[in-house]
Amino acid sequence: MKRRFLIILTLLSLVMLVSCFRKSESSTTTTNINTTTTNQTTTTEEDDDFEYVISHPNATKDYFDKEPMRTEIKNIDGVNVVYQYGQVVPSFENYDKEEEKRINISLNGEWRFTFDQENKGVQEQWYSPFYNDSTWQTVNVPSSWDLYEVNRFMYMYGPFGEGTPFVDGYAWYRSTFNIDKEWLDNYVKLNFLGVNYRTWIYINGTYVAAHEGGHTYFSLDISRYLKKGENTIAVRVYRRPDYKDYSALGDALEPVYDNRAVVQGPVDYWPYAGITRDVYLEITDRVTVSKVIAYAKYNSLDLYAVIFNNSNETVTRKVVFNPGEGTGGAVIQDTITIEPNQVRVIKKTIAIPSAKEWSTETPNLYKAKVSLYTTDTNINTDNLSATYGMREIKVENSQIYLNGHSIFLKGTNWHEETGISGRSMTKAEYDYEFELMKGMNINFVRNAVYNRHYYAYEVANRMGILMMDDTDNMWMGIDAIRVQYQEYKLSKAMAAMMAWNQINHPAVIIWCLQNESSTGGFYTQWVKEMYDVVKAIDVQKRPITVASHGNVGVNDPANSFLDILGWNEYYGYFNPETDLVSALQVYKQRFPGKPVIITENGSWSIYGRSGTQSGGEHWQANLFQLNYNQVISQSDYVVGYAFWNFKDYKQRRGYNQTYNGISAMGAVTFHGVEKDGVLEVFKKVVYYRIRDAVNPKPYPVIEE
Numbered sequence: 086m087k088r089r090f091l092i093i094l095t096l097l098s099l100v101m102l103v104s105c106f107r108k109s110e111s112s113t114t115t116t117n118i119n120t121t122t123t124n125q126t127t128t129t130e131e132d133d134d135f136e137y138v139i140s141h142p143n144a145t146k147d148y149f150d151k152e153p154m155r156t157e158i159k160n161i162d163g164v165n166v167v168y169q170y171g172q173v174v175p176s177f178e179n180y181d182k183e184e185e186k187r188i189n190i191s192l193n194g195e196w197r198f199t200f201d202q203e204n205k206g207v208q209e210q211w212y213s214p215f216y217n218d219s220t221w222q223t224v225n226v227p228s229s230w231d232l233y234e235v236n237r238f239m240y241m242y243g244p245f246g247e248g249t250p251f252v253d254g255y256a257w258y259r260s261t262f263n264i265d266k267e268w269l270d271n272y273v274k275l276n277f278l279g280v281n282y283r284t285w286i287y288i289n290g291t292y293v294a295a296h297e298g299g300h301t302y303f304s305l306d307i308s309r310y311l312k313k314g315e316n317t318i319a320v321r322v323y324r325r326p327d328y329k330d331y332s333a334l335g336d337a338l339e340p341v342y343d344n345r346a347v348v349q350g351p352v353d354y355w356p357y358a359g360i361t362r363d364v365y366l367e368i369t370d371r372v373t374v375s376k377v378i379a380y381a382k383y384n385s386l387d388l389y390a391v392i393f394n395n396s397n398e399t400v401t402r403k404v405v406f407n408p409g410e411g412t413g414g415a416v417i418q419d420t421i422t423i424e425p426n427q428v429r430v431i432k433k434t435i436a437i438p439s440a441k442e443w444s445t446e447t448p449n450l451y452k453a454k455v456s457l458y459t460t461d462t463n464i465n466t467d468n469l470s471a472t473y474g475m476r477e478i479k480v481e482n483s484q485i486y487l488n489g490h491s492i493f494l495k496g497t498n499w500h501e502e503t504g505i506s507g508r509s510m511t512k513a514e515y516d517y518e519f520e521l522m523k524g525m526n527i528n529f530v531r532n533a534v535y536n537r538h539y540y541a542y543e544v545a546n547r548m549g550i551l552m553m554d555d556t557d558n559m560w561m562g563i564d565a566i567r568v569q570y571q572e573y574k575l576s577k578a579m580a581a582m583m584a585w586n587q588i589n590h591p592a593v594i595i596w597c598l599q600n601e602s603s604t605g606g607f608y609t610q611w612v613k614e615m616y617d618v619v620k621a622i623d624v625q626k627r628p629i630t631v632a633s634h635g636n637v638g639v640n641d642p643a644n645s646f647l648d649i650l651g652w653n654e655y656y657g658y659f660n661p662e663t664d665l666v667s668a669l670q671v672y673k674q675r676f677p678g679k680p681v682i683i684t685e686n687g688s689w690s691i692y693g694r695s696g697t698q699s700g701g702e703h704w705q706a707n708l709f710q711l712n713y714n715q716v717i718s719q720s721d722y723v724v725g726y727a728f729w730n731f732k733d734y735k736q737r738r739g740y741n742q743t744y745n746g747i748s749a750m751g752a753v754t755f756h757g758v759e760k761d762g763v764l765e766v767f768k769k770v771v772y773y774r775i776r777d778a779v780n781p782k783p784y785p786v787i788e789e
Contacts, residue, residue, distance in 0.1 A: 134312075135312035135313075137214065137289055137290050137291075138289075138290065138291045139210065139213050139215075139290040139291070140212070140287070140290065140291050140292040142207045142208050142210065144292040145207045145285055145292055145295075145321070146295070147323075149295070149297075149345075149573075150572070150573075151572065151573055151574055152297055152573055152574050152575040152578050153294070153295040153296065153297055154169040154170060154294075154296060154297070154303065154578060155168075155169060155170060155171065156168070156169050156574070156577070156578035156581055156582070157169075158581060158618060158621060158622065159428075161391070161428050161429065161430045162429055162430040162431070162432075163430070163432075164378075164389055164391075164430040164432065164624075165621045165622050166376075166391055166428060166430065167581050167582065167585040167622060169303065169304070169578075169582075170294055170304075170305060170306070172304075172306055172393070172395075173375040173376065173391055173393050173428055174303075174304060174375075174376075174582065174585055174586075175274060175276075175304050175367070175375045175376060176375065176376045176377065176469060176471065177276060177278065177302045177304075177539055177586060178470070178471060178472065178539065178589075179367070179469075179470075180276065180278060180363050180365060180539055181363070181540075184468050184469060184470060185465070185468050186369070186370065186465055186466060186467050186468050187367065187368065187369050187467070187468065187469075188268070188366075188367075188368040188369075189365055189366070189367055189368075190262065190365060190366040190368070191363070191364075191365045192226070192260060192262060192318070192364040192365055192366065193225075193226055193227060193363055193364060193365070194225065194226065194260075195223050195224070195225060195226075195260075196223070196224055196225075196226045196258045196259060196260040196360075197218040197221040197222070197223060197224075197258065197259040197260065198221055198222050198223070198224040198230070198233075198256065198257065198258050198259075198359075199211075199218070199220075199221040199222065199256065199257055200230075200252055200254070200255070200256045201254070201255035201256055201257055201321075202252075202254055202255070204254065204255050206255065206257050206321060207321070210290075211257050211259075211319065211321075212257075212287035212290060212292070212319035212321070213290045213319075214289050214290050214317035215290075216259075218259050221257075221259070224258075226258065226260070226359075226360045226364060227278075227279070227359075227360055227361050227362045227363055227364070227509040228359060228360070228361070228506075228507070228509045229281075229357035229358060229359050229361050229507035229508055229509055230249055230252065230256060230358050230359040231249055231250040231355070231357055231358060231359075231507055232249070232250075232506075232507050233249045234248050234249045235248055235249065235250060245331070245745050245746055246331035246332045247331075250355075251331045251737075252358075253324045253325065253326040253327075253358075254323065254324065254326070255321060255322070255323050256321075256322050256323075256324075256358070256359065257319065257320070257321055257322070258319070258320040258322070258359070258360055259317065259318070259319045259320075260317075260318050261315050261316060261317050261318070262315075262316055262318065262366065263314060263315055263316070264311050264312065264313055264314065264316055265313065266313040268311075268368050269308075269311060269312075269313060270371070271308070271368050271369060271370060271371065272306070272308055272368070272369050272370065272371050272373055272395045273306070273307055273308045273311060273366060273367070273368050274304050274305065274306060274307070274366065274367045274368075274369075275288070275293075275304070275305045275307045275318075275364075275366060276302070276303070276304045276305075276363075276364070276365050276366070276367055277296070277302065277303055277304075277360070277362070277363075277364050278302050278362035278363045278364075278538060278539060279299060279300055279301075279302070279360075279361045279362030279363075279508070279538065280296065280299065280320065280322060280359070280360050280361065280362075281299025281300070281322070281324065281356060281357060281358050281359065281361055281508075282297065282298070282299045282322075282323060282324050282325060282346070282356065282358070283295065283296070283297050283322070283323040284296050284297075284320055284321065284322050284323070285320070285321040286305060286318070286319075286320055287318070287319040287320075287321075288307050288310035288311065288316065288317070288318055289310055289311070289312065289316055289317055290317070291310050293305055293307060293310060297346075297347075297575060298347065298557060298575065298578075298579055298582075299356070299357075299361070299535070299557075300535035300536045300537075300557060301536060301557075301579055301582045301583075301586075302536075302539070302582070302586055304367075306395070308395075320360060322358065322359055322360070324356060324358035325341060325343055325346055326341045327340065327341060327350070327351040327356065327737045328340055328341060328351065328737070329341060331737070333739075334739065335739040335740065336739055337739070338351075338738070338739045342562075342565075344562075344564050344565040344567075344568040344569075344573075345568060345573045345575065346575075347556075347557045347558055347561070347569070347575050347576055347579060348557060348558075348559050348560065348561070349560075349561055349562060349565040350560070350562075351737055351738055352534070352559045352560050352736075353559075353560075353736050353738065353748070354500055354502075354534070354535075354734060354735070354736050355502065355507075355508075355734070355735035355736055355737060355746070356737070357502065357507045357508040357509075361507070361508045361509045362508075362509065362538055363538075369467055370457070370466045370467045371394070371395045371396040372392070372393070372394050372395070372396060372400050372402060372423065372457060372466065372467065373392070373393055373395065373457075373467050373469075374390055374391070374392055374393075374455050374456075374457060374467055374468070374469035375391045375392065375393045375428070375469075376389075376391040376469070377389065377390060377391070377453060377454075377455050377469050377470065377471035377589075378391070378471070378588055378589065378624060379453045379471045379472075379473035379589050380473070380589075380624050380625050381437060381440065381451075381473055381474070381475035381476075382475060382476060382477040382488075383475075383477065384436065384437050384438050384440055384475070385434060385435070385436060385437065386408050386412070386414060386434070386435045386436075386437045386440075386453070386473075386475075387432060387433075387434050387624065388406050388408065388432070388433050388434075388435060388453055388455070389430055389431070389432045389624070390404055390406070390430065390431045390432075390433075390455040391428065391430050392404070392421065392423060392428065392429050392430070392431070392457070393423075393427075393428050394423035394424065394425060394426060394427055394428075394429075395426065396425060396426075397425045397426070398425055399422065399423070399424050399425060400422070400423055401420060401421070401422045401423075401460050402420070402421055402423070402457045402458065402459065402460065402466070403418055403419075403420050403457070403458040403459070403460050403463070404418060404419050404420065404421055404431055404455065404456070404457060405417075405418045405455070405456040405457075405458065406418065406419075406433045406435065406453070406455055407453060407454045407455075407456070408435045408437050408451070408453050409437075409451040409452045409453045409454070410451070410452070411439060411440070411451060412437035412438075412439055412440040412451055413436075413437060413438040413439030413440065414435045414436060414437040414438075414439075414440075415435065415436070417433055417435065419431055419433070420460060437451075437475070440475045441475070442474075442475055442476055442488050443474025443475055443476040443546075443549075443591045444476060444487060444488060444549060444784050445487070445492075445528045445549040445550070445551060445784045446549065446784050446785075446786050447549070448474065448546065448547060448548060448549035448591075449474060449475070450472055450473070450474050450546060450547065450591075451472070451473055451474070451475070452470050452471070452472050452473075453470065453471050453473060454468055454469070454470045454471075455468070455469055455470075456468045471589050472543075472546065472589065473589050473591060474546065474591030474592075475591075476488055476591050477489070478594045478625070478627060478628070479628075480628045480648050480649060480679075480680055482678060483673075483677075483678055483679060483680050483721065483722040483724075484680060484722075484724060485594075485628070485649070485680055485724045485725070487551075487594070487784060490784055490785055491782055492528075492724075492782050492783070492784055493717070493720055493724060493725060493726075493780055493781050493782035493783070494528065494529035494551060494682065494724060494725030494726070494727070495526070495527050495528055495529060495725070495726060495778070495780045496527045496528065496529025496530055496531060496551070496725065496726065496727045496728070497522060497525065497527055497529075497530060497531070497727055497728040497729075497730070497731040497752065497775070498530075498531045498533040498684075498685060498727050498728065498729045498730045498731065499518075499522065499530050499531065499532065499533065499730065499731045499732070500533065500730060500731075500732065500734040501532075501535075501537050501538065501541065502734060502735060503518075503763075503764055504755055504756060504757070504764050505759070505762070505763075505764055510538065511762060511763075512540055513761070513762055513763050514762075514763055514764075515538075515540055515541055515544050516544065517763045517765070518731075518732070519541075519544045519545070519548055519550065521731075521753065521766070522550070522731055523548060523550065524776065525752065525772060525775045525776045526775070526776045526777075526778075526780070527550075527775070528549075528550065528551055528780070528783070528784070529550070529551045529552070529553070529725060529727065530545065530550055530551070530552050530553075530727075530731075531552070531553040531555065531597070531684060531727045532552055532553065532554050532555050533555055533600065533632075533685075533729075533730075534555045534556075534557065534558075534559040534597075534600045534632075535555060535556070535557045536554060536555070536556075536557075536582075536583055536586070536587070537554075542587060542590045542592060542593065545590070545592035545593075546590055546591055546592045549592075550592055551592060551594050552590070552592045552593045552594065552595075553593075553594070553595040553596075553597050553630075553684075553727075554583055554587055554593050554595070554596055554597065555583075555597040555600065555632075556576065556579045556580050556583055556597070556598055556599065556615070557579055558576050558579070558598060558599035558600065558602060558615075559599070559600040559601065559602070560600070560601055560602060561576075561599065561602040561603065562602070562603050563603045563605045563606040563607075563608075564606075566602065566603065566606055566607055566608055566611045567606050567607050569611060570607040570610055570611040570614060571607065576599075576611065576615060577614055577615055577618055580596075580598060580615035580618055580619050581618050581619070581622060583596065583619070584596065584618075584619045584622040584623045585622055588622070588623060588624070588625070593627070594627060594628075595627060595628050595629070595630060595649060595682075596619050596623070596627055596628075596629045596630070597629075597630050597631060597632055597651065597684070598612055598615045598616065598619070598629060598630070598631050599612060599615075599631045599632070600631070600632040600634075600653070600684075601632060601633070601634040601637075601653060602631075604633075604637055604640075604641055604642060604643075608642065608643070609642045609643055612631060612643040612647075613643070613646060616629055616643075616646065616647070628648035628649050629647060629648050629649070630647055630648065630649040630650065630651040630682065630684070631643055631647060631651055632651045632652075632653050632684040632685065633650075633651060633652055633653065634652075634653040634654075634685075635653070635654070635659075635660065638650075638652040638653070638654065638672075639652075639668070639671050639672055639675060644675075644676055644679075647679075648679075649679070649680050649681070649682055649724070650672055650676060650679055650680070650681045650682070651681075651682050651684040652672075652681065652682070652683055652684060653683075653684050653685035653686070653729075654668070654683060654685070654686055654712070655685070655686060655687070655688070656668075656686070656711070656712055657688075657708045657711050657712065658687070658688040658708055663711060665711075665712055665715040665716070666715045666718060666719060669681065669715070669716070669719050669722075669723060670719070672722070673719075673722050679722075680722055680723070680724040681719075681722055681723045681724065682723070682724055682725040682726070682727070683712070683716055683723070683725065683726045683727060684727055685727060685729040686709070686712045686713075686726065686727070686728060686729060687705075687708075687709065687728050687729035687730060687750050688704070688705045688708045688709075688750065689705060689748070689749045689750045690702045690704065690705035690706075690749060690769055690770075690771070691749055692749075692754045692767050692769055700749075702769050702770040702771065703770055705769065705770070705771045706769075706770040706771040706773075706774040709728060709771050709774055709775065709778075710774060710778070712726075713726055713775075713778055717779070717781045720781045720782060728752060728771075728775060729750055730748075730750050730751050730752075731751060731752055731753065732751040732752070732753050732754070732755060732766065733747055733748060733749050733750065733751035733753070733754055733755035734747070734748050734750075734751065734755065735747060735748075735755070736748055751769070752768070752769055752771045752772040752775060753766040753767060753768050753769060753772055754766045754767040754769070
């Protein structure tokens with residue numbers, strides 16, 4: 086009897102175990118759901134109306150014949166509009182702001198993360214919502230995986246060549262977010278401000294799209310992939326190795342190149358990897374204002390509304406244009422009809438008699454708004470704002486003019502990173518660094534050599550700091566340029582996105598298309614293609630330059646069509662010559678009427694090392710003075726000078742292994758004393774020398 090009871094009990098236990106296993110298998114953990122060549126569909130009990138479509142691994146491509154965003158420039162109603170993934174690239178201004186009739190959901194916070202050194206995640210479908218990621222580590226997004234095992238990314242933390250800062254290849258992020266049922270009929274965009282370098286996005290197991298470029302914002306329409314309740318997002322990221330073996334010393338490091346990538350190989354900054362900037366959902370009506378372009382000068386505002394009908398019906402909307410509080414401008418309206426899945430652009434010119442100029446001394450800002458209303462019931466369905474400043478920038482007779490005043494750009498180059506946060510800087514860190522730069526008595530910052538987080542431009546707008554904005558095209562070789570110009574077109578896409586995304590910022594006054602690239606082969610055509618696309622997009626027609634280097638500078642074949650001639654020169658340091666004036670005058674002779682700007686000049690020093698020998702603080706300061714004094718003596722055609730660099734910075738190249746990859750070319754140190762989450766750095770002698778250097782043409786202080 087007892088034995089029979091034990092047998093029955095054992096059988097019941099086995100039945101229960103099998104039942105539990107089947108339930109777990111169907112709803113939580115599936116490591117390889119689909120082994121056929123088609124997608125798998127699965128319906129869950131929690132939402133009978135939603136059918137999961139788990140993409141087959143073949144849907145994920147690691148190689149593209151052309152940049153994967155499919156960037157296009159379309160002329161809509163006489164205005165050039167940028168498209169990616171078949172849709173208008175939207176405004177990213179509201180990444181952290183609320184706008185009436187819109188819903189923004191931040192996806193920043195804790196995500197699951199794991200490295201994929203064997204590149205098996207796609208085949209094992211780590212993107213599936215049923216995949217069990219419980220063994221993955223939890224990380225904060227945004228952040229760089231370089232810092233996941235390194236407490237501080239400073240001079241002596243962690244040996245060079247070891248740890249997560251040197252883990253390249255593939256990695257994965259996973260998270261979930263909730264969607265209300267009523268949002269399913271809306272237009273839902275997934276927006277990233279930065280993922281480095283290549284990335285693949287999956288929603289609820291379905292492959293959505295890929296993106297390339299670590300410093301460019303991008304947006305995906307994910308409306309059709311969503312369900313009510315919990316949704317799963319998976320992000321696959323790839324960072325190309327800079328070198329084959331990081332344990333090699335100095336020049337023994339063997340570089341890795343990819344002619345389709347921008348940049349193609351190791352460069353002079355750290356390639357922070359992962360989801361390095363904000364991620365958020367933006368939910369709007371199907372008929373939406375995708376972008377507002379605002380250009381104001383001399384008390385007149387040109388306001389452009391880019392309106393997208395993301396529905397299958399023809400719609401008519403009333404469009405209301407508000408130039409903003411304090412401008413004295415009238416609120417005006419119009420009516421527009423838009424076909425299904427089409428875009429229209431409306432432009433209005435509005436007098437703004439009370440608006441005050443934006444300048445380095447008076448950075449007045451205004452907020453324009455475009456609103457949509459139904460025509461029959463007058464219900465407000467969407468709103469989008471754009472911050473702008475009233476100012477004019479132009480180049481004429483070897484000078485650069487801000488609001489009609491000839492100015493000199495006294496400034497610095499700047500890398501976007503800190504020892505605590507890498508390239509995922511906090512607002513407090515941006516505020517601190519810009520205040521520190523402002524304290525050098527500069528009026529100009531070059532965003533070398535990539536686009537910045539949106540907040541950096543907001544700070545510059547607010548503080549009255551002028552900016553040169555750069556693409557990622559740095560140290561591109563002849564073969565890479567040929568591939569970009571003839572085939573891949575990523576350089577062109579990045580230039581287009583730079584102009585489109587930063588179009589409203591009054592602080593941005595110059596575009597820079599490349600830095601120290603080879604000038605043979607298809608170089609001239611490559612630069613001209615980017616020049617033309619930026620000019621076509623930018624309604625302000627800002628001046629455009631490149632940062633040529635050394636002896637190439639005056640001989641750069643693109644000088645013939647560029648608006649400003651940019652030159653990286655290191656007289657007295659890399660170049661033993663000290664007579665800079667003679668070299669500058671060659672520019673004046675060959676290109677009369679064109680202004681010149683020193684886009685880089687500097688040297689290095691170790692904080693606390695005294696004396697005038699190489700690497701000493703006074704040696705660095707004296708070289709700055711030698712160059713700067715000669716530059717301003719030629720200010721009738723040399724319109725600016727940018728010191729290299731504001732702060733010591735991290736990079737992977739071999740010549741700074743002694744200092745754990747720190748380049749000591751800054752005016753302030755990379756390390757510092759932490760206070761309230763910010764590293765308060767140390768100022769070198771050259772910081773004070775720059776502060777005290779005279780600006781030969783400051784913007785006039787005008788009483789308002």
